[in-house]
Amino acid sequence: MWGSGYGMGYGLFGGLMMVLFWVILLALVVIAVRWWMDQGAGKRSSALDILQERLAKGEIDPKEYAERKKALES
Known part of the structure; x- marks a missing residue:
């Protein structure tokens, strides 16, 4: 009934x-x-993100931040 036992x-x-x-x-x-x-995918920070992080850490002052941001946006 079940053949040779295979199944x-x-x-x-x-x-x-x-x-x-x-x-x-x-x-x-x-x-x-x-x-x-x-x-x-998507793990890399943009230049502006890095610039904002540097400002937050105190590595650059607000004047330098504004200058570099202007250079990035132009």
Whole structure:
């Protein structure tokens, strides 16, 4: 009735394990791709952001900030 005994292997448990394996594998691929894509996207600060950080840290004074900001915007 069941042929030569070939089929799903461990019955329903084997089928569920196979589905679980593929779901986990797909999830890992999606996570890896999203992590890889996020590595180079949008993490860089613009020149104006860096200038504002330097002003906030006290590395430059407001006069120098205004001069450099004007130079960046022109």
